[in-house]
Amino acid sequence: MKLLLPLLLAPLALAAPLSIFERRDAPPSTWSLSPRAPHPETILPLRIGLAQSNIHQLEASLLAVSDPESEHYGKHWSAEKVADFFAPAEEAVAGVRDWLAEHGLKETVKLSKSRNWLMVDVTVEQAEKLLATKYETYEHVSGSKRLACSSYSIPSHLREHIEIVTPTLHFDQPDGRPSPSHYKRSTTSSSTNPVKSSAVPGVARKLGSPSSGTIPKVSSSGFRNSFLNVLHELQDCAKVTTLDCLRVMYNFALYKPVSTSKNSLGIVEYTPQAYVPSDLDFFFANYSPSAVGSRPTLYAIDGGVVQQTDMGFGTNGESNLDLQYAMGLVHPQPVGLYQVGDEIQGASFNNLLDALDGAYCTYQAGDDPTQDGIYPNSENCGVAPLSNVISTSYGYNEADLTPAYEERQCNEYAKLGLMGVTLVFSSGDYGVAGNSNECINPADGSYTTTKAGTVFNPAFPSSCPYITSVGATQLPEGGSVLSREQACETVIYSGGGFSNVFPMPSYQKSAVASYFKNHKPSYSSSQYNNSMKTRGFPDVAANGANYNVAIGGAFGLVFGTSASAPTFASIITLINDARLAIGKKPVGFINPTIYSSLFKAGFHDIVSGGNQGCGTPGFSAVSGWDPVTGLGTPNFGVLLPLWLALP
Known part of the structure; x- marks a missing residue:
């Protein structure tokens, strides 16, 4: 014994x-x-x-290659170096x-x-x-x-x-x-989360679904078979936004791409969202005749398919909008289409990351089967080429996902930034509310569109500090193409606010500190994270109202930060084009640069309008950065020489 x-x-x-x-x-x-x-x-x-390993050095490493005052600016890492280091x-x-x-x-x-x-x-x-x-x-x-x-x-x-x-x-x-x-939340994360109620409503609506809440909105007037008589008539830009309107508003009407074989712009779509080829040609015939017949280069990811079975605004609106304007604005620059997910399972951001970076691939290794599409093989790992700029007009509510899930994904966006990629995301269409105008009920953490929902519902990935979040503006009613824009308050409201998960990045501290010093909102901590220590969004803005989009052989006016994101991404793509033409590299992660004092003159400051939601007026657009329109809208003519002067 x-x-x-x-x-x-x-x-x-x-x-x-x-x-x-x-x-x-x-x-x-x-x-x-x-x-x-x-x-x-x-x-x-x-x-x-x-x-x-070395994850604590991630932000510093990213800033080293992204801060214009750094001696390492523009010296982006290889995918192999990123994989080995982390x-x-x-x-x-x-x-x-x-x-x-x-x-x-x-x-x-x-x-x-x-x-x-x-x-x-x-x-x-x-x-x-x-x-x-x-x-x-x-x-x-x-x-x-x-x-x-x-x-x-x-x-x-x-x-x-x-x-x-x-x-x-x-x-x-x-x-x-x-x-x-x-x-x-467990104490495994170092992120700051001062908000006492951390609501996590599980998985968001399927990203490409017509009910996802991220799909752009259409005017109540619907679609017209006859073309609106505004072709090249810039005096009507306050009523109908066109390619020429955007070129004049943001001062790049005279720029023509010259380095198209070296440059790249990628647009992300999630099945069942899919563009209609005939609609592309219908749009181009009216606005960009030389682009008729152009198609995006398809990068099919995890069974991604440009489906043509379910037709209509709900399944074609997003993709048609994104591609008609991105392709129109950068033509003849080719545009890549990251079509993610099949028609049965769909997909999520992690499935896209699998394809962009083989080192991140997590099939049979970490994709969450309750949130990401799980596919029967790993052939999509790292197969899609990295575009210099990648624009995504889809998103979750930050509270849809657990902090651990979001932090791990956000870190991957930082790694892509280290490799020289500019990641652009739309900030949302419901002001301080979440997708489909849902706020958080403080009593039980549930989502609701009723007055019971008083807690603001920030967006993800817009709350990730390693991407560029784009809010929405519009020309004032009765204004001209040269009028000063205001925060979008027609049909949609520019998404914006403060994260409940991510701490404030260093590049943003001065701008946000100035905002709270001079324009501190009156809301309490019971409504939003007012700690003044967390990430604020959006970073910038672009027009998001009255886009004339061809869908089903007809034109209609479309609204949303879904339009703002590809427009801003197109402008950064043209900046890259000019830099590549003189032997320089793409700009990569742009946030440290655009928040610098040197680049302040490169943005039109938006000082009117707000982003109401959750039974409140929301935040207001004010001088300087604000959680409605960020730093403002881009002035390409000013930004171009500033970026060309950088290494």
């Missing part, structure tokens, strides 16, 4: 103490606990996101492997190409023992059922080596509706 005692105690002595890593206080309000327990042998695709330490990989091996999970564990993710398929029973949790079956009001847990734990000594584990707290929603929940 004495000999047996040490043998019995040995495993207990070696057992690592566990601590809760993430937890959820209550199930989402649209989900209820099902009496049917999950079968213990059900397979879960467990994915463990490893802490990346790859997890061998200690992290080995430590997590050992933990899995202790639970009999050794032979089946795989490491991703980038070494950022460990993945293993486990049974529910194995996952529960491993994570000290209990998976339950939850039923959505739509009738669908999913497995989830309310918390999970990991060994205390591995907290510094793990960033996220999936699937755990997340809820899949095949019907496309958001589901509110309460979420209590």
